[in-house]
Amino acid sequence: MKKIFFILLLFIAGIKNSYGLIKVDITRGNLDPLPIAVSPLYVDPKSDKLEIFKTAKLGEEISKIVESNFKSTGLFNPLKKESFVQKPDIAHLKPRFEDWRLIKAQALVTGNILVKENQLKAEFRLWDTTASKEMLALSFTTTPANWRRVAHIISDKIYERLTGESGYFDTRIIYVSETGPKGQRIKKLALMDQDGFNTKYLTLGNELVLTPRFNPTNQLVTYMSYFKNMPRVYLLDIETGVQEVVGNFPGMTFAPRFSPDGKKIIMSFAQDGNSDIYSMDLNTRVVEKITNHPSIDTSPSYSPDGKYIAFNSDRSGIQQIYVMRSDGTGVKRVTFGTGLYGTPVWSPRGDLIAFTKVRKGRFYIGVMRTDGSGERLLTENFYQEAPSWSPNGRVLIFYRETKTDSKGKGFSAKLWSIDITGYNERKLKTETDASDPSWSSLLSK
Amino acid sequence: MVLLGTLVLSACSTAKKSVGTMNDVYTGTETVEYLAKGVPDRVFFATNKSSLTTAARDTLRKQATWLRKNKNITVTVEGHADERGTREYNLALGERRANAAKDYLMTYGISGKRISVISYGKERPANPASSPLAYSMNRRSVTVKAN
Numbered sequence: 001m002k003k004i005f006f007i008l009l010l011f012i013a014g015i016k017n018s019y020g021l022i023k024v025d026i027t028r029g030n031l032d033p034l035p036i037a038v039s040p041l042y043v044d045p046k047s048d049k050l051e052i053f054k055t056a057k058l059g060e061e062i063s064k065i066v067e068s069n070f071k072s073t074g075l076f077n078p079l080k081k082e083s084f085v086q087k088p089d090i091a092h093l094k095p096r097f098e099d100w101r102l103i104k105a106q107a108l109v110t111g112n113i114l115v116k117e118n119q120l121k122a123e124f125r126l127w128d129t130t131a132s133k134e135m136l137a138l139s140f141t142t143t144p145a146n147w148r149r150v151a152h153i154i155s156d157k158i159y160e161r162l163t164g165e166s167g168y169f170d171t172r173i174i175y176v177s178e179t180g181p182k183g184q185r186i187k188k189l190a191l192m193d194q195d196g197f198n199t200k201y202l203t204l205g206n207e208l209v210l211t212p213r214f215n216p217t218n219q220l221v222t223y224m225s226y227f228k229n230m231p232r233v234y235l236l237d238i239e240t241g242v243q244e245v246v247g248n249f250p251g252m253t254f255a256p257r258f259s260p261d262g263k264k265i266i267m268s269f270a271q272d273g274n275s276d277i278y279s280m281d282l283n284t285r286v287v288e289k290i291t292n293h294p295s296i297d298t299s300p301s302y303s304p305d306g307k308y309i310a311f312n313s314d315r316s317g318i319q320q321i322y323v324m325r326s327d328g329t330g331v332k333r334v335t336f337g338t339g340l341y342g343t344p345v346w347s348p349r350g351d352l353i354a355f356t357k358v359r360k361g362r363f364y365i366g367v368m369r370t371d372g373s374g375e376r377l378l379t380e381n382f383y384q385e386a387p388s389w390s391p392n393g394r395v396l397i398f399y400r401e402t403k404t405d406s407k408g409k410g411f412s413a414k415l416w417s418i419d420i421t422g423y424n425e426r427k428l429k430t431e432t433d434a435s436d437p438s439w440s441s442l443l444s445k
Numbered sequence: 446m447v448l449l450g451t452l453v454l455s456a457c458s459t460a461k462k463s464v465g466t467m468n469d470v471y472t473g474t475e476t477v478e479y480l481a482k483g484v485p486d487r488v489f490f491a492t493n494k495s496s497l498t499t500a501a502r503d504t505l506r507k508q509a510t511w512l513r514k515n516k517n518i519t520v521t522v523e524g525h526a527d528e529r530g531t532r533e534y535n536l537a538l539g540e541r542r543a544n545a546a547k548d549y550l551m552t553y554g555i556s557g558k559r560i561s562v563i564s565y566g567k568e569r570p571a572n573p574a575s576s577p578l579a580y581s582m583n584r585r586s587v588t589v590k591a592n
Contacts, residue, residue, distance in 0.1 A: 090548050181572035208568060210532065224536075231536070231564060252540055252564055255533040268537065270564065273495070273544030275537035296537040312534060318493070319534055342531035382575075385531045401528070408573025436532070 021128045021135055022106055024075050024162045026394060027421070032076040032319040033160070036070060038063045038079070041124065042088040043125035048114040050144055056178055058147060059088065062122075064160075066109065067152035069169045069197060073159070074424035079105055083218045088112075092125065097138045100129040107135075111157060113150075124154050126161055136161045148197060153444060169194060172440045173397065174221055175415060177201060179432040182349075182404060182411040190224060191238065196429030196437075202236065211386075211436050212236075215258045218440040222246065222265050231397070233267045235282070245282045247287055255298045260306045266290070268298040277311055277328075290328040300359040301353075302326065303344045310353050312336075319353055321368035323370060331332040334372030343386050346370070348441075349393035352420070356385040356398075366397050368418050378422045391441045394420050397428070450497060470498050470579035474557055476571040480588065487543045487587040492527070492580075494540040505546055508588050509553035521591045522546045524564040525571070527580035532566060539564030546586040561591065 017259040024034050049055055063081075072074035092110035100108050111124030121140040138157055142150060149170055154412030177190040186421040187209050188429040202221075203209055207232075212223035219238045233253040236243040247253065249269050256267040259279070260302040266279045270411035275302045277291040291297040295315035302309055310323050316333065335341040339359030346353055350370075357364040357377065363384045366377040385401040396418045404411045413435045415428040428434075465472055471489040478486045486508075488501035497505070512518060524543030526535035543562035551557050571581035 011554075170522065183570050185568070209535075231563065251562075252536065267509045268533070270537055270540040273548070274539040275540065296534060296541065297532070298537050299533045311532075314493070314534075319531075338532075342534050358529070360533075361529070386530075403575040404573055405575050406576065408579075411573065444530075 001183050008337065018424060021131055021133065023160060023164065026075060026163045026165060026339060026419075033075055034103050034106055035077045036107040036109065037079045037084060037100055037103065037129075038067050038070070039091045039108045039229075040113075041111040041113050042092055042120070044112060044114040047113070048117070048324060050115060052147075057117055058115070059111070062111075062113070062147065062151040062154070063109075063167070065148060065195070066155050066367075067212065069152065069155040070159075072195070072426060073182065074141075074419065075163070079103055092123075095127050095129070096225070097132045100127075105129050107162065109154070109160075111154070112121045117146055117358055120142060120147060120150060122150045122154070124157075126158050140178075145312075148193065148361060148373050149443070152194070153290065156442065157259060165394065166392045166442065168392050168395065168439070168442070170443045171391060172218065172443070173415070173428075173437050174202075174214060174440070175430070175434045175437040176209060176212065177437060178413050180204075188410075189221070189236070190432075190434070192429075193429070199431050204243075211255065213257050213388075215439040216262045218443060220258075220262075224254045224256065235265070246275045247278075247285070251276075253278075254294055257301055260304050266300045266302065267307065268300070277309070291331075292328070293322075299343050303346045304348055304350045308346075310346055310371075312342040312344060319357070320370070322323075323353075323354070334370070335375075337375060345387055345389060346393055347393040348389055352393070354387040354396050356387065356391065356444075365418065366367045367396075376420075376422065378418050378420065379425055384416070386436055388419075388439045390436050395424075395438075397437045397439055399437060401435075446573060452460065460517050467580045468498075468576065469495070469581065470500075471578075471584070473582075476585075477514045478580050480508060480590065484508055486589065487585045489581060490542055490584040492584065492587075493538065493540065495545045496547055501546075502549060505549045505554060509550050509555050512555045512559065513553075517592070519559045519561070519586050520564045522550075522560060523569075523582055523587045524562065525569060525585050526567050528567045528575070528582045529572060529580060530567065531580035533587070536564050539566045542584075542586045550588075566574065570575065 017208045040063045043059040047055045067078035070078050082105045108127040114121045121141045126136040152170035155169040173192045174191050177188045178185050180186040186205040188205045193201040208226040210224045212221045225234050233246040233251040233256040256265050264279045268275045269278050275296045277297050280287045297313045300309050300311040317417035319342050321335040321341045321344045322333050343356045344353045352367045354367050364377040365379050365387050368375040382403045387396040387398040401413045413433045415434045415437050418425045469491040480486050484507045485504045488504050522543040524539035526538045547560045559583040570583045
């Protein structure tokens, strides 16, 4: 993962005088998305040649990615480029706001690019066309190979300026790629950009792998593997490819996740028919037993401050969600609705827990407050589970499986996302079938 | 998941007896293989349960008898769940089922050292169909020769 170097970070205008400028409300389903014009970034003709395509096309390609990111939020309506009157280079210097207002654009994005000596310098501006004002101007430099990330960073900065919350476009998703018949699925760890591009496979598919999750810096992944028919939790360094078993347990370990400081892995260990929750410190290797109950305790997830753990247990007779202090004391059941509750995942904002609910043979993804109150079911389907949060806590990604016929045909597993408003349900593009998604944090902060 | 009983009854009335279920537990022989003549390799469970039915105990006693006669054989008991639960919970449930079978074999004199367990959760269905009958075939523990 190459770090992007921000050479300059200029907020030329808008920060102090933001009162009265456009604002997008993301706390509700947005039925009236903001019309935004993304002018193709002007490519400086002095630019060097690129390997992937003609350098002159780069500006347009980047603007298309920005548009696609905006469209995916459901909050913005990127306008068609055919209607644009002003040329990109002129618009970036001084937009003729009447022209943009004429096509009903309320916000305008302009920019330019220079590729020189294996450096890509991008500069962009966000304009409020109604107020005829610049809202944001930013410039940064990276390598040309990172050109898609340039588009994602621009998207994040604009999203942040317009919504007041951090974005989630310069992120990756790790998931399990699936191929083959339902009874003998071949599963590999796969990594892709949030928009489905740059897919990389991290394992070969020789053994079953499940439930990968990022650490807070996105360098490490913890997951479960059946390597040598010993189902265990593993730790993988994405850059070096080095992997190791987590701990020295005499039986199956599963359902791993990192603590919010990245120092521990929390997981379940199953022995003699009983699964309890354990944590292991990655530096000291000290293992702590956190739950001690003859029922199944699994799917643990820390609160973002590290003080609490949510998990599911069938100690009441059926699978329900519980919250306890991170030392295992003060266990409290928080779900009491009809049906089963599982896979609790604490929001990065700390205010909500996302979960899977099963009721009358149907599967729901929902959110609730951390004490179990205010349950909202966002989506219902034949089978779906395992929500993972976008880094800003506004979107959930999960996987969905289809019903098969009497011969087991028609099976598929796909990644989907939905806003916590319950709006904007979308299927994600993946090269193969996919499950167990985990969303990274922002790659550049 | 809890209300499969009614669906199961309708499956029984249309299907042959050998592929039916009783009280949510598969009673047929469709997916069953044999460790030796008259020694079925698997037992079946009710939804979210790991308790052994009378039929399951009967099968496991046959396995124990066979294991006593074949002292050099070691086995792996694979625990499985149907596709109607969350993945992680199903891994735990499969482990619990495999251990229920192992414990029963041990009460009939088979050393725990000869029996290893592994859970596959919902990952390896014996019948890939999405029907209550297929689910009942997949809620199972399977004893396989390990050497």
